[in-house]
Amino acid sequence: MSDTQDFDVVVIGAGPAGYHAAIRAAQLGLKVACIDAGIGKDGKPALGGTCLRIGCIPSKALLDSSRQFWNMGHIFDQHGISFEKPNMDVPTMIGRKDKIVKQFTGGIAALFKANKITTFYGFGQLQPGNIVSVKQHDGSTVLLKGTNVIIAAGSDSIELPFAKFGEHIVDNVGALDFESTPKRLGVIGAGVIGLELGSVWNRLGAQVTILEALPTFLAAVDAEVAKVAAREFKKQGLDIKLGCKVSATEVKKDGVHVTYNDGKADQELVVDKLLVCVGRRPATKGLLADGTGVKLDARGMVEVDEHCHTGVDGVWAVGDAVRGPMLAHKGFEEGIAVAELIAGLPGHVNYDTIPWVIYTEPEIAWVGKTEEQLKAEGIPYKAGSFPFAAVGRAVAMAEPAGFVKVLAHAETDTVLGMHLIGANVSELVHEGVLTMEFKGSADDLARICHAHPSLSEAVHDAAMAVHKRAIHKAN
Ligand code: NAD
Numbered sequence: 001m002s003d004t005q006d007f008d009v010v011v012i013g014a015g016p017a018g019y020h021a022a023i024r025a026a027q028l029g030l031k032v033a034c035i036d037a038g039i040g041k042d043g044k045p046a047l048g049g050t051c052l053r054i055g056c057i058p059s060k061a062l063l064d065s066s067r068q069f070w071n072m073g074h075i076f077d078q079h080g081i082s083f084e085k086p087n088m089d090v091p092t093m094i095g096r097k098d099k100i101v102k103q104f105t106g107g108i109a110a111l112f113k114a115n116k117i118t119t120f121y122g123f124g125q126l127q128p129g130n131i132v133s134v135k136q137h138d139g140s141t142v143l144l145k146g147t148n149v150i151i152a153a154g155s156d157s158i159e160l161p162f163a164k165f166g167e168h169i170v171d172n173v174g175a176l177d178f179e180s181t182p183k184r185l186g187v188i189g190a191g192v193i194g195l196e197l198g199s200v201w202n203r204l205g206a207q208v209t210i211l212e213a214l215p216t217f218l219a220a221v222d223a224e225v226a227k228v229a230a231r232e233f234k235k236q237g238l239d240i241k242l243g244c245k246v247s248a249t250e251v252k253k254d255g256v257h258v259t260y261n262d263g264k265a266d267q268e269l270v271v272d273k274l275l276v277c278v279g280r281r282p283a284t285k286g287l288l289a290d291g292t293g294v295k296l297d298a299r300g301m302v303e304v305d306e307h308c309h310t311g312v313d314g315v316w317a318v319g320d321a322v323r324g325p326m327l328a329h330k331g332f333e334e335g336i337a338v339a340e341l342i343a344g345l346p347g348h349v350n351y352d353t354i355p356w357v358i359y360t361e362p363e364i365a366w367v368g369k370t371e372e373q374l375k376a377e378g379i380p381y382k383a384g385s386f387p388f389a390a391v392g393r394a395v396a397m398a399e400p401a402g403f404v405k406v407l408a409h410a411e412t413d414t415v416l417g418m419h420l421i422g423a424n425v426s427e428l429v430h431e432g433v434l435t436m437e438f439k440g441s442a443d444d445l446a447r448i449c450h451a452h453p454s455l456s457e458a459v460h461d462a463a464m465a466v467h468k469r470a471i472h473k474a475n
Contacts, residue, residue: 003143004131004143005033005118005142005143005145006144006145007031007032007118007144007145007146008025008030008032008146008147008148009021009022009025009030009032009033009146009149009150009339009342010032010033010034010035010124010130010144010145010146010148010149011025011032011035011150011152012035012124012149012150012151012152012153012287013034013035013036013049013124013151013152013153013154013319013321014035014036014048014108014112015036015048015049015051015052015152015154015319015320015331016048016049016051016052016319016329016331016332016335017154017319017320017328017331017332017335018034018049018150018318018319018331018335019034019047019048019049019108019111019112019335020331020333020335020336020339021150021152021318021334021335021336021339022034022112022115022117022339023111023112023115023117024336024339024340025339025343026116026117027115028339028340028342028343028345030342030343032115032116032117033117033118033119033120033144033146034047034112034118034119034120035119035121035122035123035124035132035134036049036119036120036121037122037123037124038053038105039137040053040101040102040105041098042102045121045137046102046105047105047108047109047112047119048104048105048108049154050154050155051328052101053101054173054176055172056328057100057101057104058097058098058100058176059172059193059196059197059200059359060359061096061097061100061101062093062094062176062197062200063196063199063200063359065088065097066093066200066201067203067361069086069088069203069204070203070361072086073086078398079398088181088204090179090180090181090204091179094176094177094179097176120136120144121136122134122135122136122137124144124287125286125287125288125289126149126151126287126288126289126294126315127143127289127291127292128289128290128291128292128293129145130147130148130149130313130315131143131144131145132145132149133289146314147314148314148315148316148342149314149315150316150317150318150338150339151287151294151302151310151315151316151317151318151321152317152321152331152335153282153284153319153320154283154319154320154321155280155282155283155320155321155326156280156281156283157171157172157173157276157277158276158278158279158280158281159171159276160188160276162246162247162249163188163246163249163274163276165276166251168251168255168256168272168273168274169249169251169256169273169274169276170273170274170275170276171275171276171277172193172197172275172277174273174275175200175273175275176197178201178273181204181205181206182201182206182272182273183206183207183272184206184255184271184272184273185198185201185206185207185208185209185272185273185274185275186208186209186211186256186258186271186273187208187209187210187211187275187276187277188210188211188246188258188274188275189212189213189276189277189278189279190210190211190240190242191277191278191279192358193275193277194210194212194275194277195210195233195238195360196358196359196360197277198210198238198275199233199236199238199360199361202236202237202238203236203361207237207239208239209241209269209271210238210239210240210241211241211244211246211258211260211269212240212241212242212243212244213244213246213278214243215242215243215263216242217229217230217240217242218364220370221358221364221366221370221419222366222370222371222405222417222419223370223371223372224385224403224405224419225364225366225419225420225421228401228402228403228421229360229362229364229421232361232362232401232402232421233360236361241262243263244260244261244262244263245261246259246260247259247260247261247266249274254270255272256271256272256273256274257269257270258270280320281299282296282299282300282302282320282321284300284301284302284321285300292312292315293310293312293315294311294312294315294317295310297323301321301322301323302317302322303322304316304317304322304323307337307338307341307347308337308338308349309341316338316341316342318331318334318335318338319334319335324351324354325354325356327354329354330349330351330354333349334349337349350437352368352436353367353368353433353436353437354367355429355430355432355433356429357425357426357429362399362401362402362421362423362425363420363421363422363423363424363425364420364425365419365421365425365426365428366417366419366420367417367429367432367433367436368415368416368417368418368432368436369417370407370417371383371407371417374416374417379416380409380411381407381408381409381410381416382409382413382442382466382467383406383408383466384405384408384462384463384464384465384467385403385404385405385406385462386403386461386462386465386470386472386473387402387403387473388402388403388422388423388455388458389401390472391453391455391472392453392457393453393455393457394422394423394455396453397423399423401421401422402422403420403421403422403458403462404418404419404422404425404428404458404461404462405418405419405420405462406418406432406442406445406459406462406463406465407419408441412441413441413442413443414440415432415440415441415445416436417436418431418432418459418462420432420459422455423455424455425455428455428456428458428459431456431459432459442463442466443466445459445460445463446460446463446464446466446467446469448460457472
């Protein structure tokens with residue numbers, strides 16, 4: 001055991017929330033240490049957390065590879081492009097993904113070095129008195145004392161008791177590394193991961209069946225968006241079964257046997273691989289020694305106030321380990337806000353304008369309230385929507401599916417929400433974020449000049465449609 005090393009800020013976790021906190025604190029002149037236990041595929045320590053190593057970045061790499069492959073078989077002929085049968089070399093696709101991951105995890109290490117952040121590779125545990133003990137990968141332990149400690153420990157996949165992870169039953173990590181396309185892929189949970197990774201393997205030729213416990217598809221999403229999504233995913237061959245409760249799985253010679261009840265009777269599905277993605281839980285097991293004073297709630301989340309403070313002097317928590325959506329960019333903002341608060345600046349996160357994106361084809365994105373929420377809250381609103389089928393750029397790109405919907409307060413016209421499904425809406429949603437952040441109105445958005453031809457014209461016309469003055473459709 002070494003002597004205690006002193007820092008202004010000790011960050012536990014170098015995922016999106018943690019590395020943002022560490023870098024911003026260092027930019028503000030604070031002496032920062034960051035601890036991370038992550039190990040890369042090559043067996044070496046890798047920074048960046050779930051997002052960079054086994055989440056956002058690798059899944060987007062595979063989504064892009066599989067999309068190119070799908071387009072070859074389904075879209076290219078519309079452009080007059082023909083070729084012999086397309087072939088997908090899965091190991092090359094996975095290798096490309098691994099290279100991208102390595103580039104970005106290495107990028108965090110380089111940023112830490114450039115910002116003079118001291119990195120410790122191992123598992124950090126908070127002790128009483130703002131001490132963090134780090135069990136390093138070589139077995140040694142170091143003690144760090146932080147005037148401030150920021151917990152940014154992230155989250156782990158939830159494992160179902162009757163579907164233990166292994167070679168055939170996997171979480172998102174396993175589904176990023178199949179050696180070949182499974183002939184039959186079962187997915188438990190039609191959430192973000194199920195739809196994104198289900199899409200990847202469906203596009204590569206797997207027969208994908210998704211079992212969802214809830215009776216409603218994408219219950220948190222605007223109902224009209226969810227309806228279009230269900231139609232498009234069905235066309236692509238994704239078999240999404242709603243209201244299905246899985247009760248057992250068994251790995252046999254011919255595959256994984258999944259027993260589920262569809263509300264009428266027990267059914268059996270046999271698949272080669274089973275992806276379980278039924279949500280994530282905070283990675284707070286073993287994080288807190290006795291007597292720290294930091295509290296966990298019933299789900300294991302670190303309890304914090306609206307400023308991410310735990311109530312214990314100098315101890316903060318951010319990202320997936322605390323309340324709020326488990327989104328990398330929510331963690332980014334919390335990390336920056338806490339670093340700024342520590343430095344005496346007015347750090348702040350606007351939780352009302354956090355965008356959501358599901359990277360399916362078409363993409364789904366939204367910010368703010370849905371019509372269903374506005375109705376439930378009794379808020380008077382007007383809606384304007386516009387289809388991509390009437391947008392020149394979308395049709396020229398052979399991407400006519402989907403629409404943009406703008407929701408504005410019926411009296412003040414303030415934008416309250418924007419809901420999109422279509423090509424590149426992961427980018428377009430930020431028009432809604434920006435408008436809401438500046439408390440703008442549908443009229444403000446309607447009076448902003450949008451380039452023609454561009455996909456953003458759907459946002460423009462949807463904003464105009466709020467006042468029944470869309471140009472390119474009957475109002
Ligand atoms: P999720 O919460 O998005 O979806 C889980 C789904 O599983 C839900 O629809 C739920 O009803 C269903 N479910 C739960 N238990 C079930 C059961 N026993 N049988 C059948 N269905 C069941 O969770 P996820 O897809 O695992 O993703 C985890 C987290 O990661 C989410 O918070 C998500 O926001 C985040 N994430 C975000 C992105 C993105 O922003 N694009 C991508 C991946 C993951």
